[in-house]
Amino acid sequence: MTETADVIVIGLGAMGAAALHQLARRGARVLGIDRFAPPHDSGSSHGETRITRQAIGEGEIYVPLVLRSHEIWRELEAETGEQLLLECGFVAIDSSGGQAVMHGKNGFAERTERAAARFRIPHEVLTPDELMHRFPGFTLRGDERVYYEPGGGLVYPERCIAAQLQRAAALGAELRLNETVQAIVPVAGGVRVTTSRGSYEGGHVVVAAGGWTPALIGPPLRRLQLLRQVLHWFVPDRPSRYQAGHFPTFIWAHGVAPEDSFYGFPIAPGATPGVKLATEQFSTGMGAPHDLDRTVTAAEVEAMHVAHADGRLIGLSRSALRSAACFYTNAPDGDFAIDHRPDSDRVLVVSACSGHGFKHSAGIGEHVARVLDGEDSLRPAFALDRPALEPFRMREPDKPVSS
Ligand SMILES: Cc1cc2nc3c(=O)[nH]c(=O)nc-3n(C[C@H](O)[C@H](O)[C@H](O)COP(=O)(O)OP(=O)(O)OC[C@H]3O[C@@H](n4cnc5c(N)ncnc54)[C@H](O)[C@@H]3O)c2cc1C
Structure with a gap:
């Protein structure tokens, strides 16, 4: 029929x-x-949380979409009684001199600042010391560019x-x-x-x-490519330092290559009680969704720690509480x-x-x-x-x- x-x-x-x-x-x-x-x-x-930010460094064409999304999440929250959006703040940290490529575009931090100014999105440009004072989980070198958006955060x-x-x-x-x-x-x-x-x-x-x-x-x-990505949740020795409200979502480019960037989340209400960290990889493709290798190895957990968390985020466990694999569908x-x-x-x-x-x-x-x-x-x-x-x-x- x-x-x-x-x-x-x-x-x-x-x-x-x-x-x-x-x-x-x-x-x-x-x-x-x-x-x-x-x-x-x-x-x-899947994976419990996604970063949201209103000044979009990938291009100003995206800003009206995210602004409207935030309004819709709030309408849906009122209709369903579920918390969908947590405005716990978003930080972009860049020490690549603006050369790091984020989702196909370079100059991410600078473009984010420009979009914030153009769309009048509340934000602050902080010094590294100001960021560390406000969010003591971070350790910065001192030469980073820091953008802080209080209305950014995460969605579930x-x-x-x-x-x-x-x-x-x-x-x-x-x-x-x-x-x-x-x-x-x-x-x-x-x-x-x-x-x-x-x-x-x-x-x-x-x-x-x-x-x-x-x-x-x-x-x-x-030309769309499927790319395996991995997420890890690490346990902090002082959880209060990383609770939402005391720690924001962030994207951190500490070098020029794609593998020199990582992003993370605070411990969010209703989610796994760990600091979720991830990188993005754009070099190894998969043929189809069912090819996804869901096994996350101890070497992948270690690599996340050594290449990114060590020396940048204070007091995180070496082993992951949980890890998960997922995939991007990526345009060049x-x-x-x-x-x-x-x-x-x-x-x-x-x-x-x-x-x-x-x-x-x-x-x-x-x-x-x-x-x-x-x-x-x-x-x-x-x-x-x-x-x-x-x-x-x-x-x-x-x-x-x-x-
Ligand atoms: C690890 C990871 C981290 C990310 N982090 C962020 C972030 O921090 N912030 C952000 O904004 N975005 C982030 N993204 C991107 C964002 O999550 C994706 O853009 C979005 O979830 C993709 O949604 P989709 O509807 O296209 O695909 P999906 O949510 O995968 O939905 C596709 C659906 O189609 C169904 N389907 C497929 N084939 C068929 C068929 N033949 N018949 C019927 N149904 C079918 C599937 O079952 C599935 O339910 C991230 C993505 C990943 C993987």
């Missing part, structure tokens, strides 16, 4: 749950399908997804969980979606399948891919990861709903045919020069 909906949302992680919620809020008949039962730990949205990804799915269902959205989409085919007046259990027709389809999107969509996303320029599939303007691809998507997800859900309602347009910076996503082309052979 074929069921119909105005919009079918494929994938109900960070982006899909937000899109489903926003479409349901606007009264659309929506059907959401996921191969698992989100929130789950098989994609890119699993809770955000659950809250949006719950609200969407309450507003009439249909959810099909543990059901895998196998094909998306444009038909007259709509799109047919075939799954492991049946088939559905929608006026439009939103594909928010995270790391599974390249396989579902094919060539336009050939670090930007998102939000655009129609080239063969159909009824199929909208929403692949917004590159390691920094969560903070924008609620705003992206609303952007998607507004695009489908004709109230907003797609952003060229996220287009599927932008140069960074174009597959490598064979050079045309040089033509013989005729005399």
Whole structure:
């Protein structure tokens, strides 16, 4: 039997749950399908916490998305009674002379300061001594550039997804969980979606399948890369030093290479009682989400400590209380891919990861709903045919020069 909906949302992680919620809020008949039962730990949205910050050093195009996301999280908190956003402050520390590349862009700290000034986001530029005085967990050398944003902090990804799915269902959205989409085919007046259990027709389809999107969509996303990432929780000898409220979320570039940066979180209410630390790696890819190696070795824990925490964060245990593996779906320029599939303007691809998507997800859900309602347009910076996503082309052979 074929069921119909105005919009079918494929994938109900960070982006899909937000899109489903926003479409349901606007009264659309929506059907959401996921191969698992989100929130789950098989994609890119687990691990208890994600950094959020309002002045976005990756580009000013992102600032309205995160500002709107913060408003939506607050609305959802009021509706559900769940805490989703914790404004415990965010710090960017840079001692790379602005040369470190963060999500495809250099000059991260400076660009963050510029965005804060332009969008009037409350912030302070601190000296290293001022930072250490305010947050005694940090040890700085003295030559670092420090940006502090009191309204930054963290979001709880699993809770955000659950809250949006719950609200969407309450507003009439249909959810099909543990059901895998196998094909998306444009038909007259709509799109047919075939799954492991049946088939559905929608006026439009939103594909928010995270790391599974390249396989579902094919060539336009050939240059997205899946990259394994690892998270560790370390126990401090004085937990009070690292409790949220006494310690912020942070990104610290202490050298120029990508492996010279790391980021971290305070001990957050309701989360694992440790300081969560992670790096980003952009060199070793994986073929598909099911290739994720979930075993985190003792050598990986040790490397995190030796290369980053030692001498920079005071009094953290050498062994990790817990570690977890996850993956990024990364575009070469670090930007998102939000655009129609080239063969159909009824199929909208929403692949917004590159390691920094969560903070924008609620705003992206609303952007998607507004695009489908004709109230907003797609952003060229996220287009599927932008140069960074174009597959490598064979050079045309040089033509013989005729005399
Ligand atoms: C380790 C790590 C740390 C991060 N840190 C931050 C951070 O601090 N701040 C920040 O803003 N962002 C951060 N990010 C990025 C952010 O978490 C991601 O951008 C975001 O979670 C991606 O969401 P998504 O909806 O695209 O993918 P997912 O949440 O993975 O959702 C995809 C969904 O699609 C479903 N699906 C896939 N294929 C099918 C199919 N065929 N049929 C049906 N369903 C399907 C999957 O089951 C899944 O539920 C981080 C990411 C990682 C991995």
